[in-house]
Amino acid sequence: MNLKHIKAVAFDLDGTLVDSIPDLANAANAMRAHLGLPPLDPERIKSHVGDGIASLVHRAITDERHAEADGPAWERGYRFFVQHYREHLADQTTVYAGVRDGLGLLRALKLPLLVITNKSERLALPLLEQLDLRDPFSLVLGGDTLSEKKPSALPLQHACQVLGISPKELAMVGDSTNDVAAARAAGSAAIAVNYGYADAFTLGADLTLASIAELYDLMKNN
Known part of the structure; x- marks a missing residue:
């Protein structure tokens, strides 16, 4: 795939730049204990991640992807989860191999880099800062x-407006159906990583990468 027309690259956060499942699972199970529920296997919690x-x-309360918890239980759980998770954002969260090098290579091309995540901004920003990943973006x-959030096109469209580029000049890199769907809706290039939380080859992306460092060779002009 020729990406030499791309003028900016957007990245999903969880499952694309960082593996945050250990800390999300710990927060989810701490919340379940607070609500008098037994713990879930981290793999179950991993399957519930991606929509904020x-x-x-x-999902962590009901252990079902499409069910909703009782209102008061959700409110208690949500307050506890956010407080616990905010205090332990980067205890066990790690940056995926190749991410720092890949971002450095892309910055050398003078390409604007951004993060478009369904994680709330008040959690995403401090997580990036604690992992020393904020500066490239x-x-x-x-x-x-x-x-609106992914799979809506709005975040990508907004980013393009801020950067003064057209959506077709933006590449969206992620690991989920939300990332690919948002890129499709916006008319941007959809790129998947094969190490994230979903089976990348089922996502229908334009391109699948083993490392974001591979983007450099696809985007450099020589």
Whole structure:
């Protein structure tokens, strides 16, 4: 795939830049204990990630992807989860191999880099800072930054407006159906990583990468 026309690259956060499952699972199980529920296997919690903290709390309480928890239980759980997770954002969360090198290579091409995540901005920003990953990104959009989040095209469209580029000049790199769907809706290039939380080859992306460092060779002009 020829990406030499791309003028900016957006990245999902969880499952693309960082593996946050250990800390999300710990927060989810601490919340379940607070609500008098037994712990879930981290792999179950991993399957519930991707649509933001509010959805994760519903799923972590019910252990079902499409069910909603009782209102008062969700409110208690949500408050506890956010407080616990904020205090332990980067205890066990790690940056994926190749991410720092890949971001450095892309910055050498003078390409604006941004994060578009469904994680709330008030959690995404401190997580990036604690992992020393904030500096490469000129813009960070969380799931609560705008009125809509992925799979809506709005975050990508907003980013393009801020950068003064067209959506077809933006590449969206992620690991989920939300990332690919948002890119499709916006008319941007959809790129999947094969090490994230979903089976990348089922996502229908334009391109699948083993490392974001591979983007450099696809985007450099010589």
